[in-house]
Amino acid sequence: MDAEEMAIEVGANQDAVILEMRGISKHFPGVQALANVDFQVRAGEIHALVGENGAGKSTLMKILSGAIQGDVGEILIDDQSVSIHSPQDARSLGIGIVYQEFSLVPALTVGENISLGWFPHRAGFVDRGATEREARARLEELGVEIDTSARASTLSVAQQQLVEIAKVLAMRPRLLVLDEPSAVLGGTDLERLFAVLTRLRDRGISIIYISHRLDEVFRLADRVTVMRDGKVVDTLPVSQLDHAGLVRRMVGRDLEGALVDHHGEPGEDLLQIDHVCRDGVLEPVTLRVRRGEIVGLAGLRGAGRTELARCIFGADPRSGGTVTVGGRVVPPGSPGEAIRSGIGFVTEDRKTEGLILNLSVRENVTLAGLRQLARFSFIQRRAEHRRVRALADQLQVRAASPSVAAGTLSGGNQQKVVLAKWLHTDAQVLILDEPTRGIDVGAKREIYRLMREIADRGAAVLMISSELPEVIGVCDRILVMHEGSMVGELPVGATEEQIMTLATGGAL
Amino acid sequence: MNAPRLGIASSVDTPRVGGIRGVLGGTGGALQKAGIGLALIVLILLASVMSPYFLQAGNLLNVARQVSIIGIVAVGMTFVILTGGIDLSVGSILGLVAVVAAQQLQNGVGALLVVAIALLLGTALGLANGLGITIGGIPPFIMTLGMLVMARGAALTYAEGQPVSLGDAKERFSWLGRGDIAGIPVPVFIFAIVAVVGIVVLRFTTFGRYIYAIGSNREAARLAGVKVRAYTAFVYVISGFLAGLTALIWISRLTVGEPTAGTGIELDAIAVVVIGGTSLFGGEGGIGGTVIGAMIVGVLANVLNLLGVSPFTQQIVTGALIVLAVLLGRIRR
Numbered sequence: 001m002d003a004e005e006m007a008i009e010v011g012a013n014q015d016a017v018i019l020e021m022r023g024i025s026k027h028f029p030g031v032q033a034l035a036n037v038d039f040q041v042r043a044g045e046i047h048a049l050v051g052e053n054g055a056g057k058s059t060l061m062k063i064l065s066g067a068i069q070g071d072v073g074e075i076l077i078d079d080q081s082v083s084i085h086s087p088q089d090a091r092s093l094g095i096g097i098v099y100q101e102f103s104l105v106p107a108l109t110v111g112e113n114i115s116l117g118w119f120p121h122r123a124g125f126v127d128r129g130a131t132e133r134e135a136r137a138r139l140e141e142l143g144v145e146i147d148t149s150a151r152a153s154t155l156s157v158a159q160q161q162l163v164e165i166a167k168v169l170a171m172r173p174r175l176l177v178l179d180e181p182s183a184v185l186g187g188t189d190l191e192r193l194f195a196v197l198t199r200l201r202d203r204g205i206s207i208i209y210i211s212h213r214l215d216e217v218f219r220l221a222d223r224v225t226v227m228r229d230g231k232v233v234d235t236l237p238v239s240q241l242d243h244a245g246l247v248r249r250m251v252g253r254d255l256e257g258a259l260v261d262h263h264g265e266p267g268e269d270l271l272q273i274d275h276v277c278r279d280g281v282l283e284p285v286t287l288r289v290r291r292g293e294i295v296g297l298a299g300l301r302g303a304g305r306t307e308l309a310r311c312i313f314g315a316d317p318r319s320g321g322t323v324t325v326g327g328r329v330v331p332p333g334s335p336g337e338a339i340r341s342g343i344g345f346v347t348e349d350r351k352t353e354g355l356i357l358n359l360s361v362r363e364n365v366t367l368a369g370l371r372q373l374a375r376f377s378f379i380q381r382r383a384e385h386r387r388v389r390a391l392a393d394q395l396q397v398r399a400a401s402p403s404v405a406a407g408t409l410s411g412g413n414q415q416k417v418v419l420a421k422w423l424h425t426d427a428q429v430l431i432l433d434e435p436t437r438g439i440d441v442g443a444k445r446e447i448y449r450l451m452r453e454i455a456d457r458g459a460a461v462l463m464i465s466s467e468l469p470e471v472i473g474v475c476d477r478i479l480v481m482h483e484g485s486m487v488g489e490l491p492v493g494a495t496e497e498q499i500m501t502l503a504t505g506g507a508l
Numbered sequence: 509m510n511a512p513r514l515g516i517a518s519s520v521d522t523p524r525v526g527g528i529r530g531v532l533g534g535t536g537g538a539l540q541k542a543g544i545g546l547a548l549i550v551l552i553l554l555a556s557v558m559s560p561y562f563l564q565a566g567n568l569l570n571v572a573r574q575v576s577i578i579g580i581v582a583v584g585m586t587f588v589i590l591t592g593g594i595d596l597s598v599g600s601i602l603g604l605v606a607v608v609a610a611q612q613l614q615n616g617v618g619a620l621l622v623v624a625i626a627l628l629l630g631t632a633l634g635l636a637n638g639l640g641i642t643i644g645g646i647p648p649f650i651m652t653l654g655m656l657v658m659a660r661g662a663a664l665t666y667a668e669g670q671p672v673s674l675g676d677a678k679e680r681f682s683w684l685g686r687g688d689i690a691g692i693p694v695p696v697f698i699f700a701i702v703a704v705v706g707i708v709v710l711r712f713t714t715f716g717r718y719i720y721a722i723g724s725n726r727e728a729a730r731l732a733g734v735k736v737r738a739y740t741a742f743v744y745v746i747s748g749f750l751a752g753l754t755a756l757i758w759i760s761r762l763t764v765g766e767p768t769a770g771t772g773i774e775l776d777a778i779a780v781v782v783i784g785g786t787s788l789f790g791g792e793g794g795i796g797g798t799v800i801g802a803m804i805v806g807v808l809a810n811v812l813n814l815l816g817v818s819p820f821t822q823q824i825v826t827g828a829l830i831v832l833a834v835l836l837g838r839i840r841r
Contacts, residue, residue: 315731336733347731356725358791367721368732370714377713421732 016043017079018206019064019095019175024073026059026230033059034070035230041175046197046207048221048238050214052250052466055227057210061177065097066090096173098164098181106153111135113152114167138166142196158189165196176200177208194220212300214246214504226250243506244497251468251496266476267291270460271343271429273312276321281307283485284321289429289460294451296475297464299503304484305464306348309431313345314338325429339368344422348433348464350411354418357407361399362388364406364417369425391420395450412443419450430454433464448474468496543836544785544800551804555811562811569693575806576699579799580754582777582784583699583706584747586798589781590710591723591743592790593641593648597655598751598777601633602770604663605755610765611666613677622681627752633659634748638741652744656774663767672765685761695757702750706795715739723790779826780805783833804829 019041026034034056041047049057063070066084075082077093084090090097104113111132135148144162146155155163161181168176181193197207197220211217217224218238225235226249233249270291275284282304289295297305311318314334323330323338330341338345347353355364365388366373373384388402395416399409406417415435422430432451436444451474455461465471471478478490480502488502498508555562562568581598588595609626613619633655640651674681687694710716718739721729730736751770759765784801786793805826812822 313731335731336735339733345731352725353728353731356721356728356791358724359720363717363721367717367729367734370717374714377715379712379714379717381712 017041018043018077020076020079021060021064022074022076024060024063024070024075026063026068026070032230034063037073037227037230037232039225039232040235041206041208042223043174043206044201044204045222046201046209046220048217048224049208049210049227050212050217050224050246050250051227051233052468055250056230057227058179059230060227061097061179061208061210064090064095064177091171091173094172094174095177096168096171096175097177097179098161098168099179104152104160104163104167107151109149109151110139110146110155110163111148113163114138114148114170116167134170135166138170139163141169142166143199144192144196156189158192161189161193162196169200173205175206175208177210179210180212181209190216212302212504214243214506217246218243243504244501247497247500247504247506251500266293267458270326271312271462272322272324273308274322274324276308276311276323277319278307278311278316279319281484282311282318285481285486287479287486289462291458291460292455293477294455294461294463294475296471296478297462297481298466298468298471298478298499299481301466302483303481303503305481306433307484308481309345309433309462309464312338313343313431315345339425339427342426342428344368344425344427344430346415346418346422346430346432346435348437350414350418350438351407355406355414358405360403361392361397361406361409361417362402365391365402365420365424368421372424387424388420391423394423395420396446410443412439412446415439415443415447416450419447419454423454427459429460429462431462431464434466435463436465436467436470444470468499471499472496544783544797544804544833548800548804548807551807551811555807555814559811559814561814567810567814569691569696571806571810572696573693574809575802576693576695577754577757578773578776578780578805579699579802580695580702580750580757581773582780582798582802583702583795584743584750585774585777585781586706586784586786586793586795587710587719587743587746588648589723589778589786589788590719590790590793591740592726593740593743594652594778594788595634595637595744595747596649596652596774597633597637597659598747599770599773600656600659600663601630601748601751602755602758602773603767604633604659604666605630605752606759606765606769607663607667607672607767608765609756610672610674610759613681613759614673614675616675616677619677619681623756626756627749630752630755631745631749634745634751635741637748638744641744642737642741648744660767660771663769667765667767669767671767674759674763674765678763681760682763683760685757685759695761698753698757702753703795703799710794715742719743720791723792725791776805779830782830785833785837801833 017040021037021039024034024037024039025032037056037060039060049060051057059068062068064075064084066086066089069085075084082093084093105116108116111134112126114135115131132148139146139148139162142162142165146159146163152160152163165178178197197209201207209217209221221238223235223237224241224246226233226246228250267290269288271289273285273287275286276282277284285308287295297308299305307316310316311332312323314330314332314337317333323332325341325343328341330343331337335345351357356367359367362384366384370379373380373387385402392399392402397409397416397420398413406414409417430451435451436447439447451461451463463471463475472494476492478494478499479486480488480490480499482503482505487505488508490498490502501508581602584598585595605626608629609622612622612625617625637652637655640646641648644651684694689697710719718729718734721732721734722736722739726736755769758769780801781793781798782788782801783804784793784797784799786797808825808829809822812825
């Protein structure tokens with residue numbers, strides 16, 4: 001069926017539901033990712049799907065795309081029950097998915113990428129002319145001009161995004177799913193994407209648009225479905241909502257109250273960040289963290305929090321600004337210098353950056369401060385064993401022995417090993433990036449308690465977290481970032497609504 | 509997003525399972541080492557049964573001498589492979605150092621000075637590899653492949669394609685390759701010293717710990733403040749230095765520096781390291797395994813020789829051994 005024909009058909013029944021997902025549940029060990037989710041998409045609408053990290057949006061879309069299967073529930077297309085067991089099934093049902101991670105082959109041309117998998121061919125040879133004609137037609141549909149003979153590797157990110165969409169459109173989908181397409185786009189590119197999406201909708205294609213940027217939802221979408229904790233909270237027309245109303249639906253859960261005591265008066269400024277920036281990802285940021293203080297750094301994914309932390313620690317180079325610890329300047333671009341200056345960094349990804357999984361717990365704990373335990377480069381074994389045992393006791397690391405590989409520990413205990421590493425270097429400034437991600441509730445409490453202990457001993461703690469109850473419950477002060485800039489500061493007692501409003505680009 | 513939730517799912521607190529796996533994980537390396545040690549013992553037993561000559565002192569010393577040349581190179585290779593790298597240039601560095609040292613000896617330069625020149629030249633070429641890889645960002649395979657071709661070309665150019673005789677120095681430079689200490693060949697002593705120093709460095713020093721950290725997870729090591737580039741470069745320096753040392757033994761033994769000396773020794777060394785249980789991906793293994801690996805290869809070649817198996821067939825056996833060693837290592841894991 002070609003696009004025009006489809007448009008006419010759609011025009012005939014404007015509110016026809018083309019996709020219905022009914023009673024979908026999905027359980028992962030330890031987590032109910034989706035609980036009895038109902039979700040409908042009408043023909044020719046842009047339907048925004050929003051929710052906090054972990055709300056279940058991506059799981060739902062993975063089920064729709066056939067990447068995973070739901071435990072229970074039914075999917076109907078045009079009121080017909082269908083089974084989707086693989087991405088091929090989804091494709092043949094007219095569902096096209098544009099993933100967050102691009103799947104273009106860098107060495108192939110735009111044309112070849114668009115027709116990858118079903119090259120027009122003649123006598124076994126790829127028909128270049130036909131390939132490019134086809135690709136040009138798809139790109140024209142999108143109203144964009146990209147040289148179809150250019151290699152994908154030479155394209156800008158925005159162009160890659162558009163080619164990715166063209167590639168999916170070449171399969172003639174009736175339903176297009178975009179998972180945070182705007183995460184990599186800015187300004188004019190975003191405008192162009194919106195224009196394209198609007199045009200596709202007007203042609204009768206339904207679009208599911210997952211986004212963290214609420215302003216986009218209001219600009220683009222016809223209806224919005226809000227998910228929270230694996231459930232659908234609400235589906236309603238965007239016109240019946242305002243920013244605050246949407247935020248309330250996204251976060252509206254009971255506050256858990258303070259997770260640790262906020263006690264003690266913080267001391268003097270210890271960590272001073274002045275105008276630290278990194279071209280393209282981080283606007284100049286200035287902040288202070290005092291001794292004895294836990295400061296939260298809230299914001300959406302991609303707001304620049306991790307980038308800021310990595311610049312402070314020297315994991316990434318910075319384009320400007322200064323970092324000082326207790327008045328001493330920390331040279332940029334070298335984790336070694338940062339560590340010597342008393343900074344410790346608990347990375348977001350424990351398994352690939354925080355720990356060396358096949359090395360022992362002992363070797364991981366002492367790695368960053370091995371010199372303190374060495375005489376003439378020889379590691380003093382007995383001193384090392386003593387030190388590690390003391391730290392493991394203090395943090396109550398549950399491991400068969402300090403000699404077991406760090407990778408054999410549970411998430412919570414792995415994180416304690418990371419903390420032990422920075423206790424060993426006697427870090428005065430501790431930066432933690434999503435320190436409780438992937439950790440069960442009990443271990444989370446322990447991590448919070450340890451953070452407070454470390455702060456009480458006079459350290460300055462800066463915690464990045466996307467879990468708002470955690471930020472509110474643990475931190476003495478909350479900084480909020482949005483699109484690479486620091487946009488606000490909130491005191492103890494801030495609400496989730498206040499944080500989300502700032503984090504989504506709103507004003508208090 | 510839900511990906512992190514999958515993370516939760518896979519890391520739910522299960523200390524007991526962790527404990528069991530921990531025990532297995534902790535002894536996996538030891539098991540592997542015990543495995544190849546056992547293989548060596550079985551091989552020696554078989555050899556002594558199959559050939560009456562095998563256990564004769566003269567033959568054993570011969571095996572040891574042959575093993576030591578490849579073994580010294582393989583110790584350097586172990587350092588490199590533990591970081592996740594590879595050094596294809598050791599054979600060519602050996603060849604270049606061999607002709608340069610032989611020419612200097614022929615010119616009448618003092619033996620000690622020649623030793624210094626040779627070691628310095630090997631070290632410098634290793635440093636060039638290391639800097640190309642760390643500062644230049646060239647993959648180790650490519651950088652050392654380039655060096656392999658360049659150094660061999662340099663050796664052939666320098667020697668004009670001809671073997672370089674040691675001339676009158678033949679006798680005064682015989683100790684390294686042909687001498688003995690209390691009946692044990694000097695090359696065997698040198699190999700033993702190199703291996704012991706290597707084992708001590710890897711097991712007991714900060715540098716050794718950093719090597720394993722870098723080979724296991726470069727990024728995590730960097731974020732723990734380890735000077736990844738400096739240490740990575742340094743393993744190639746070690747490898748180059750040991751290739752230079754081997755070149756001296758080589759010319760002393762053969763009394764001539766051939767520009768083709770050491771051709772293909774890099775592959776033998778890699779084979780020995782792999783048979784010894786060191787992972788080509790880095791971070792796992794050690795020099796103890798490499799020493800055993802060198803002995804396995806040496807003993808095998810020797811017994812096949814004694815049994816009159818043709819050198820061509822021997823290659824088939826050695827090749828199969830490499831594949832088998834890695835296969836067994838995988839199965840055990």
